[in-house]
Amino acid sequence: MQVGGTVNPATGWTGQTACALQAALRLSNEGFAEHLGIGVRTVAAWHQKPDLRPKSEMQQLLDTALDQAPAAVKDRFAALTGDANPVDDRVVSDPNITAALEWLDEHAGWEPGAARRKVSRRLSGLDLRQLQDRGTRRSRVNQREVADALQRYYPDRPDDYGCYSARVDDTEITTSILTHPAWLDLDSPLGAEQLRLTSSLPDSPAVLDAEAAGHAAQRLAEGLELGTKLVNMPLYRLLGIDTAGGISGALGVSHFVHYALTMDLLEAELVDALTSGGGSLPLRDRHLPNIATVLDLSARLCAGGTLALCAFARPADPFRGPADYVLLVQERSGHVVNAARRLAVIPKGFHQPVTDYRADAKIAATLRREMEEELFGRDDIDNTVGHQRAADPMHPSRMSEPMRWLTAEPGRLRMECTAFGLNLVSGNYEFPALIVVDDEEFWTRYGGVIEANWESSTLRQYSTLDRDLLTDLAGDVAWSNEGLFALLEGLRRLNQIGGDRVNLPTIEWETR
Structure with missing residues (x-):
């Protein structure tokens, strides 16, 4: 049975194929216009100008109308337009999208191959320039606006739970991180945390309705058009x-595609609503409608990870000044899925297993891996760049020279989890951390080797003796909410342990 008709991937829908859909639905001009929610004149124009190419918004309306049509309508449409819908080469040639298409077919209840055709059809209707313009509009929505909007969406918070807020000297800051006093200022050494893996089997399948499936297909099409990396990993x-007496908890296993096509769509939906001055949030209403849902971790997909403020001791310098710590801050690349074009501490990564699911459950394992990838130049640890074939990718013999030096003697690399929170943007869990290297020899040897990978577009450094610049940095609205959370909690801890190397702003937190 055919599921779709021909919509040219180079041009998308035309007046002719739109009229074919109208005929397949057996609707008058007035009925078709009402079905699509458009004006009758637009339908009439399609009849008068069969070669007319509708605008991208109309292309998406027609995509959705065909996607949601009964099988008999799709059969008639296929008969009217010729053979089955050709597939865009990018849908076939991209090796990373196959798992996402199969996942979408399964969880939307579509027959195998339907997602490939639907994504191809949506891809043909996209305009790269319009997507880039939308990206520019999205980048103008700042951290503060996102945090304020989410506080309005979730007005009722249980006692003692609130969004992480802080006063940095005289600057007031609010984030979207839902937290609790018992989750803050943890100062918990990493490596001793007790996160136990309860099962390595994938979680139960999500069921997507037509609207959620349409958004997922659109996400895949736009990712292909923009060249965004989407690799399916556990x-x-x-x-x-x-967090009482340390960090303990239970973990299960999901896959990145599940996250990318469900919970990760919430941020773009919110930001687009803010750029347009308001609007409904159907995906948020479906996946994360209230604080009770946010806190019910076992009943929803709660992915996330860790990110760390890195402080490397530097010796005194005749030009720079006294001995200090250097702090590194990244601007995330536009090619990453998470916090694109936002400021964040570095390293930052999803908490995920590589080969040893039980040992990798420790937050410290993810941080060490992310340091290797994002600071020390290794590209062979996970399968973002290539296939993972090494039995032990973090074996000392495979480590970079800087990491081997840091792990050669106890105490050279100090890692602490500073806090815990749940990010209301997409429900992610966040383990902000502080990484401190007190031996000045490390920076003298390897400071020139440290270089951010493709996930960063720029890398900045700050001195822990520059109180004014750090105060300005904390007040910068370009931060991601989780990045700002990690920065503030990391600075609070560094102020306690940094001695003469630090002159940091005063930071007092509260939960609102």
């Missing part, structure tokens, strides 16, 4: 957390 999902 992810840990958080099932429960306890």
